[in-house]
Amino acid sequence: xxxxxxxxxxxxxxxxxxxxxxxxxxxxxxxxxxxxxxxxxxxxxxxxxxxxxxxxxxxxxxxxxxxxxxxxxxxxxxxxxxxxxxxxxxxxxxxxxxxxxxxxxxxxxx
Amino acid sequence: xxxxxxxxxxxxxxxxxxxxxxxxxxxxxxxxxxxxxxxxxxxxxxxxxxxxxxxxxxxxxxxxxxxxxxxxxxxxxxxxxxxxxxxxxxxxxxxxxxxxxxxxxxxxxxxxxx
Numbered sequence: 235x236x237x238x239x240x241x242x243x244x245x246x247x248x249x250x251x252x253x254x255x256x257x258x259x260x261x262x263x264x265x266x267x268x269x270x271x272x273x274x275x276x277x278x279x280x281x282x283x284x285x286x287x288x289x290x291x292x293x294x295x296x297x298x299x300x301x302x303x304x305x306x307x308x309x310x311x312x313x314x315x316x317x318x319x320x321x322x323x324x325x326x327x328x329x330x331x332x333x334x335x336x337x338x339x340x341x342x343x344x
Numbered sequence: 345x346x347x348x349x350x351x352x353x354x355x356x357x358x359x360x361x362x363x364x365x366x367x368x369x370x371x372x373x374x375x376x377x378x379x380x381x382x383x384x385x386x387x388x389x390x391x392x393x394x395x396x397x398x399x400x401x402x403x404x405x406x407x408x409x410x411x412x413x414x415x416x417x418x419x420x421x422x423x424x425x426x427x428x429x430x431x432x433x434x435x436x437x438x439x440x441x442x443x444x445x446x447x448x449x450x451x452x453x454x455x456x457x458x
Contacts, residue, residue: 276451332387
């Protein structure tokens with residue numbers, strides 16, 4: 235499985251944008267890029283996913299580099315509720331299994 | 345919709361005891377999964393099912409068994425509990441396979457084996 239690399243932790247201030255990076259230099263052409271997040275003491279929840287083009291939804295935006303070797307999850311205005319561990323995951327072809335790394339712990343300061 | 349539900353929320357077992365972790369979903373999803381999460385780590389896949397009557401091993405299946413007799417339920421059985429099975433267990437489901445399908449997770453069961 236192609237691997238991802240994320241910073242262990244990041245910090246942000248409330249109501250400011252947050253850019254969470256993910257490197258995936260061995261990504262294959264059929265790999266989708268998924269982001270999930272896990273709030274304290276909860277199960278993971280889906281945030282967004284994409285293949286080649288940038289994606290937006292009500293929670294976040296996903297910016298994918300042209301060579302697809304990296305991506306960035308963008309939270310436009312962080313709130314305290316966005317404090318969580320964010321996981322960047324690749325999944326492709328017939329593989330529907332998600333492989334979770336340690337993710338990035340996002341702290342949001344009031 | 346209740347989504348994915350798990351019972352119990354917490355459980356303490358003695359070494360050698362057995363138990364079943366229950367998981368149910370009401371979204372008519374075909375695919376269901378069991379993960380475990382050790383402290384400070386990401387989730388690891390234990391078993392998964394692509395439909396009623398069909399199950400397969402994930403990354404860490406040893407010490408566990410599963411069955412899938414209905415679309416809605418996917419229980420995880422622990423036989424002869426060991427301290428290494430102390431973990432938080434998450435059940436998840438998705439409508440279909442394929443890399444573009446969102447997985448929905450339950451709230452987890454926190455298991456301690458002493």
